[in-house]
Amino acid sequence: xxxxxxxxxxLRVAIVGAGPTGYxxxxxxxxxxxxxxxxxxxxxxxxxxxxxxxxxxxxxxxKIKAVTAAFDKVAANPRFRFFGGVEFGKDLTLGDLRAHxxxxxYCTGAQTDRRMGIPGEDLQGSHPATEFVAWYNGHPDYRDxxxxxSQERAAVVGVGxxxxxxxxxxxxxxxxxxxxxxAEHALEALRKSRVKEVYLLGRRGPAQAAFTNPxxxxxxELADADVIVRPEEVELDPLSRAALDKSQDRATRKKVEIxxxxxxxxxxxxxxxLIVRFLVSPVELTGDAAGRVVAMRLVRNELYATATGxxxxxxxxxxxxxxxxxxxxxxxxxxVPLPGVPFNESWGVILNEKGRVLDPDTxxxxxxxxxxxxxxxxxxxVIGTNKxxxxxTVACMLxxxxxxxxxxxxxxxxxxxEALVRxxxxxxxxxxxxxxxxxxxxxxxxxxxxxRVKFTRVEEMLAALGR
Amino acid sequence: MDIAGILxxxxxxxxxxxxxxxxxxxxxxxxxxxxxxxIVVEGGERPVGILSERDIVxxxxxxxxxxxxxxxxxxxxxxxxxxxxxxxxxxAHTMIEKxxxxxxxxxxxxxxxxxxxGDILKAQRDQYxxxxxxxxxxxxxxxxxx
Numbered sequence: 001x002x003x004x005x006x007x008x009x010x011l012r013v014a015i016v017g018a019g020p021t022g023y024x025x026x027x028x029x030x031x032x033x034x035x036x037x038x039x040x041x042x043x044x045x046x047x048x049x050x051x052x053x054x055x056x057x058x059x060x061x062x063k064i065k066a067v068t069a070a071f072d073k074v075a076a077n078p079r080f081r082f083f084g085g086v087e088f089g090k091d092l093t094l095g096d097l098r099a100h101x102x103x104x105x106y107c108t109g110a111q112t113d114r115r116m117g118i119p120g121e122d123l124q125g126s127h128p129a130t131e132f133v134a135w136y137n138g139h140p141d142y143r144d145x146x147x148x149x150s151q152e153r154a155a156v157v158g159v160g161x162x163x164x165x166x167x168x169x170x171x172x173x174x175x176x177x178x179x180x181x182x183a184e185h186a187l188e189a190l191r192k193s194r195v196k197e198v199y200l201l202g203r204r205g206p207a208q209a210a211f212t213n214p215x216x217x218x219x220x221e222l223a224d225a226d227v228i229v230r231p232e233e234v235e236l237d238p239l240s241r242a243a244l245d246k247s248q249d250r251a252t253r254k255k256v257e258i259x260x261x262x263x264x265x266x267x268x269x270x271x272x273x274l275i276v277r278f279l280v281s282p283v284e285l286t287g288d289a290a291g292r293v294v295a296m297r298l299v300r301n302e303l304y305a306t307a308t309g310x311x312x313x314x315x316x317x318x319x320x321x322x323x324x325x326x327x328x329x330x331x332x333x334x335x336v337p338l339p340g341v342p343f344n345e346s347w348g349v350i351l352n353e354k355g356r357v358l359d360p361d362t363x364x365x366x367x368x369x370x371x372x373x374x375x376x377x378x379x380x381x382v383i384g385t386n387k388x389x390x391x392x393t394v395a396c397m398l399x400x401x402x403x404x405x406x407x408x409x410x411x412x413x414x415x416x417x418e419a420l421v422r423x424x425x426x427x428x429x430x431x432x433x434x435x436x437x438x439x440x441x442x443x444x445x446x447x448x449x450x451x452r453v454k455f456t457r458v459e460e461m462l463a464a465l466g467r
Numbered sequence: 468m469d470i471a472g473i474l475x476x477x478x479x480x481x482x483x484x485x486x487x488x489x490x491x492x493x494x495x496x497x498x499x500x501x502x503x504x505x506i507v508v509e510g511g512e513r514p515v516g517i518l519s520e521r522d523i524v525x526x527x528x529x530x531x532x533x534x535x536x537x538x539x540x541x542x543x544x545x546x547x548x549x550x551x552x553x554x555x556x557x558x559a560h561t562m563i564e565k566x567x568x569x570x571x572x573x574x575x576x577x578x579x580x581x582x583x584x585g586d587i588l589k590a591q592r593d594q595y596x597x598x599x600x601x602x603x604x605x606x607x608x609x610x611x612x613x
Binding site: 355 | 469596
């Protein structure tokens, strides 16, 4: 049998997940240097593409969302098709994909949050930060979630960029939010918010915090919230000081300087306060009789150096109580196993080597199955980090193709795959559908001086498209 | 980024050998798996040493009969080990400073993988490339907005 990859018989690839990695992988496949002709079908559970760029990146960070222009260029390739609203494992099974494609690539990201593992974590009013993020970004699955914004004090556990996004959105004024593409329902709820104090809690010191400098600068420039930092918590301990002197890491040095600058500020009496704390970990959430969170017990940490010199937190015996009525945990993310796809429980990723999915018993690659992005390496890096990651997997895919190690689908014709998808999910969206929906969202926004007003229910999207 | 992110895409945990095995067997394993070091484990998963190409070369310069010797005879015993949540930058510094090319990664006394200096450099390169790409995209967005 002739090897696929020619104009007459293109290499047919199914990509599961239309987030940044899916696009980067499609781009790398199209741009391959071996002259292999590739057709890509990208599937997403949601009708809309872009993954976390749409549903994760904060609405007041439109510049970061602008990366979608590059994604649309990839999608303009005539050999790119998008099927939105098609769920892998439900609407289409692995068996279906194996019968229609030479290669299958999983780019489903890290869809769940890590738990803190402390008592009281599931009290009412304690939420994963990802749910709040998905809610304010108009993710249809979270449209009807509610958060008790009548509380005056909230804590965000974690000091990564997601934690800081959540804290910042809670501290923005309705006027600031009204110029973003935050979901309408979230904007309405946040207009009525009575949150006055937002705590951002880091278990290590300022030099180890994961948030990046633009984000930390931004919270010092909020219209109606003072940023508060305790001087003693941003004073570097000897271990951090030594590590920083050795590494000469300018970004970290700058980060510490900005935070120390905040510690010197006098509060300007703004209506909200964003309080950044370091070297503390929640050990318990306490609730009232109704099962609502009312406070958090914190333990003070100290740092110690591991054998490699990395600094990790260790609990001391000093405790404090922090009264809060709303808690968001943002202590890391984890991949969700896909039906029929080997999973590596240790790292919360698909079992893989450089993106080749491995058989759990033989530890040998499974022909035709690959992975890229967060579900391959775990949640790390910025959006662009997924580009070299996807390129590594695509290099493996092309190498295997050259060896003839691809699936032999019974129905390799693009039309047959499409017919199956449309039969299973008659309401699925094409890229043309998405571009129409996008134009509608943007025009709804224009009237209000906003980048867009999102459709946040699947039925709404379908209705807008005349379905 | 921490070194767990490197282990996540390495499939096999780590290639290991027992202390009583011979250098001949070690060489066969190094060649078969195309790696530069083996972790020496005792009683299942507890690492007791590391055997690198360099250990073998060093021994070979003065010992013609090394093939039959045991791994325990020439392995390096004082091994610095990493933990999954050690950060990339610190680990890179330590490995360069102490001239370590292979770092066994241990979690709760259990060997969970190995990272090489090559793995670390690649992860750092990808991280910088990704940041650069994201920054470029944002600058381009600024241009369009103007």
